[in-house]
Amino acid sequence: MTMTTADKIQANLNKRYAAERRFRSYGLVSVAIGLAALLFLFLSIIGKGYTAFQQTYVKLDVQFDAAIIDPQRTRDPQTLARADYGKLIKKTMRERFPDVKNRRDKRKLYKLISPGAVYMIQDMVRNDPRLIGTTQTVWVPADDDVDMLIKGYINRDEPESARRLKDKEIAWIDSLAATSSLEKRFNKTFFTAGDSREPELAGIWGAVVGSFYTLVVTLVLSFPIGVATAVYLEEFAPTNRWTDLIEVNINNLAAVPSIVFGLLGLSVFLNFMALPRSAPLVGGLVLSLMTLPTVIIASRASLQSVPPSIREGALGMGASQMQMVAHHVLPLAMPGMLTGTIIGMARALGESAPLLMIGMVAFIVNVPEGPLDPSTVLPVQIYLWADTPERAFVERTSAATLVLLAFLVVMNGAAVWLRKRFEQRW
Amino acid sequence: MLNQKQAVLLESPAQTNDVPPPAPAKIQEPDTKTVGRVTVDKPIMTTRNVDVYYGEKQAIIDVSIDIAYNEVLSMIGPSGCGKSTFLRCLNRMNDTIESARVTGKIELEGHDIYDKKTDVVTLRARVGMVFQKPNPFPKSVYENVAYGPRIHGLARKQAELDEIVQTSLQRAGLWEEVKDRLSEPGTGLSGGQQQRLCIARSIAVNPDIILMDEPCSALDPIATARIEELIDELRQNYSIVIVTHSMQQAARVSQRTAYFHLGDLIEVGETSTIFTNPQEKLTEDYLTGRFG
Incomplete structure (x- = not known):
């Protein structure tokens, strides 16, 4: 008996469907593992921290x-x-x-x-x-x-x-x-006080304010510089060996361990430029160095996603290169750039290693009043509390982690919202 | 895509096989192998011996052709024959492609447009362009049309700008359809309306020439018919160069037709003559659908 083509296809088809079902189940298992890990993390932190x-x-x-x-x-x-x-x-x-x-x-x-x-x-x-x-x-x-x-x-x-x-x-x-x-x-004290040796008097407000000043400095530096770099590289720079070299190095910088930026900050900003130790200004400078590659890469991707037809349309109207970028390309790329920046800032908010190197790990009771006052930041505060022997600091460590996570969720939520709200379709 | 070798193979029969080049076709001046009369009596734009290279590859080979006032010149030919490339030379849109290099002479009313002193912004204001895919800016209908006059400073007052917008939309035959939705996004219009919006946008700066790169290829037959009518009306005020894949369209809208083949301008002539009595075998083969 000979197999007809339909029979052969049928035999093969079952195999294909089985492979597809297997592949789907792998995916489901992976998702389940991920969700379980997340759930465990949250339950553990909330259980300890609330x-x-x-x-x-x-x-x-x-x-x-x-x-x-x-x-x-x-x-x-x-x-x-x-x-x-x-x-x-x-x-x-x-x-x-x-x-x-x-x-x-x-x-x-x-x-x-x-x-x-x-x-x-x-x-x-x-x-x-x-x-x-x-x-x-x-x-x-x-x-x-x-x-x-x-x-x-x-x-x-x-x-x-x-x-x-x-x-x-x-x-x-x-x-x-x-x-x-x-x-x-x-526990109002927890939200209004700075650090303290006494757990019942310790609060995260000092760290929150420190994080705020640090992030403001980071944002003010990394957003304009990152966007300008991306626009220049994407829209104006000729493609040659130099721009290739710059591009490769930007991608490399994005992969540099953050503590290296801390060492750089220590030697350049503190030792060479003699800026104040433990200050959010220096923290912000260091974190901008760290965030810049992320912002640049996100901004370039966002610029690349603007369809060439829009550029051609503008140029065809007699717009100059600058007008084309400013009037058409940048507005369309802005949501993507902002999203990238917010995600970069969220990373900076959760960063502790480079800040340890520039002295933001000090025990500071006062709530900082400006970017030059010594202060610490949320993740470093968590690190400091995790290191203390008092039982009462265990729950405060978890609670501070919860606060940090809440900030991160809000920032990432803002990024998603921005993308959804201002995204353009063609 | 055909490569250089195939190009030679395809072209050789026309050159070697019998048919001595028809003597009356080469009427006058520019030194070119193009069949038919490439010049016109009163040109608005002249191109002489234009070569275009993309890196090493030559996309346009020694093309000379004139464009007359108030005429529609259609450029036809198989895919990859260079007609769009040539069109984009006329307002220097090829400048945006880094590897592109243009030699030869292109003059707009006697001024070399590739001269160092020529400002590309001014040139593009005088030589407008409509693209294959409707590409209105993701802004309002009004803003789309007002953009050109605004960047070129053509209107001093809001009222003047309003008038330019209205006139342009009227000329593009779009006013009646959009007059109540000027503030709605241009991208929300139908495909045909979007293309007419793009035409309105380019005539808002009152150019001398409008280049159209397959303006109807993304449109349905009704929208196409509407644009073709519009092209005929626009001829009263502008010169139009249109690249098209549809021979019927070329026959319907244009006065002169140029046939391109693999970077060569094979034949130029009155549209009626080209379609009824092509001189070149390649042209005839293309028009009769033997390849293309």
Whole structure:
């Protein structure tokens, strides 16, 4: 019996369909693995980080004792600023737990309250000196150990010697909790403060502002330079050995490890040009060097995608080369250029290695007030916190990562939106 | 595409095989092997011994032809014969191709357009171009037409510009269709309308010559007919050089026809003569559909 052509095709067809089904399943498996990894990442970060958005506060009935704050009753701001507000808190705590007599125990008792409470009380008095002599109910941040216990990160079943909080301290905390003097509140400090050695006082605002200044410098430098370079290379430069060389080098630069740009920044901007260390200005300069190739490559791709018919149309009308570019090509290429730039900026926002080299890894408490102030950036802040031993910094590390991811998602979303909104079709 | 060797093979029969070059065809002056009269009495543009090279490859070989006032000159020939290349020499659009090199002399009303002193911007304002694929700018209908006058500073006031836009659209026979949608994007029009918009755009700067590179090849028969009518009307004010693949179109719209073959200008003549009584065998073969 002979096989007809149709039979042969049929036999072959089954094989082809099987291959197609196999190929599809490979694809599905790959997508599933990718999604699972992403899901795991997000669940892990959110699971660890979300508790950092709350912080335990302690209710204290603080007696603003005039004898301690302002014995002479001058209400002199100097005196008010120098007064020992710690004494007020200590006194309040002693009154709250009258059974504690021993000096060492007292010290432990005072430690349940964050050192930041002192500044809170001080601020209250500075803002309203009439408080002196009265007794006020004040919610002050609890120490990070208390916070950890309340959030369930300290295991009460562990032997006392292995625990950060001893039985006595736990008993005090429980007693505070029983009288509803402990409360988890929204952690405003985390979003408004700079870095701190005390987890309950540490915030990301300093890093956010540092990142902002750094990115502004990066954007201001890399966008115009990148676009001008791309336009020149794409529209005006003749094709010859020099432009080929430049093109190859731009592509190479895009692949240079970012820490190398950090070393370059260290030797050129800090050592040679003597610019300030740890400053967002230098960070921005270094990151622009890193972002420029990305912006140039994206901009060139975007220029290349403008159809030649538009250029011919403009030139055929008697437009000069410059008019053709400015009136027709650039407007059409702009969405692509902006998208490329935003993606480059998102990369710069997530970059830490080159910034370590120029000193943006320092411990800086103050929120920077300009691009010349020492500061750090979000990813470096995450790196710094990840390095600290306190348990409370673990959740803050994850929370800061969440904030960074949120910024990145917003930036990439903006890129997608821009592309969709302004994309031209022919 | 045919290469150089095949070109020789194809051409050789016409040159060697019998048929002595018809004596009356070569009427006068330019030294050329083209059959028929390449000159006209009052030319607006003259081209003499034009060669075009793309790198090493020669795309146009020694072409001389005149373009008269108020005439439609059609250029026909098989694909790759160089007619578009030659057309693009006339407003120096070949300048945009880096490897392209043009020699010979092309004069617009006595001025060498390849002279160093000639500004390509002025030249292109005087020699407009309509492309194969309608390529309106992705801007409004109004902006499309107003673009040329604007960059060349032809209108001082908004009212003047409005008038230029209206007149150009009217001449391009598009005004009635778009007068209520001047602010809508030009790319939203139909293919035929887009092409007429491109014609309006080029006549808005009031050129002397309009070059058309297969302007109807992307259009349906009705839109094509509309453009052909328009070409006939435009002849009152402009000289038009049109490259076309459709011999019927050439027969319908043009007064003179030039037949190109592999970079050579084979034959030029009155359209009616060329179509009814071609002198060259190559022309005849092409017109009768023996190749092409």
